[in-house]
Amino acid sequence: MTTISRMTARIALTGMVIATGFAAQAATGEGEVKEGKMRHDRPSFSTIDKDDNGAMTREEMAxxxxxxxxxxxxxxxxxxxxxxxxxxxxxxxEKRAKKMIKRHDTNSDGMVSFEEMSKGRSEGRGAKMFDWADADGNGSISEEEFAEMAKHGKRGKHKKQKSGE
Known part of the structure; x- marks a missing residue:
């Protein structure tokens, strides 16, 4: 499978998951909102547990x-x-884009400049990602660290593995 075919398949699958899952749920206004995060809204337990018996069944999930x-x-x-x-x-x-603009628009003009975006990346999640990938803490990411980052993803454990924890 070519890179383009894999990418197209991933995009299509992502679209289907969003369409049948969280996008529709978000449109209903139900669920728990994770403020300031670019994550899917999740339905609350009580939204799915329709009979309020404290247990979620397969039938309720379906x-x-x-x-x-x-x-x-x-x-x-x-x-x-x-x-x-x-x-x-x-x-x-569109909903995600509006949240992103609101989060990075430091001068409240309704738009985000490269400087505003860069500041957010250098001080927020981007900085944390860089620090996480820089497993040896030398201020740069080696090719090996980059490969480890890709291998383990953002929630990987390569820092713990390297430090022996």
């Missing part, structure tokens, strides 16, 4: 998934078209 699916299925034909999925993904992307 019913919740059906509600989310039906929200994306705007023409009600029981099928998701590329247009419906795309519309749902676009709504989610």
């Amino acid at each position: 019913a919740h998934a059906r509600v989310r699916f039906d929200k994306v299925d705007t023409n009600g034909d029981g099928m998701l078209s590329a247009e419906e999925v795309g519309q749902s993904v676009r709504k989610r992307a």
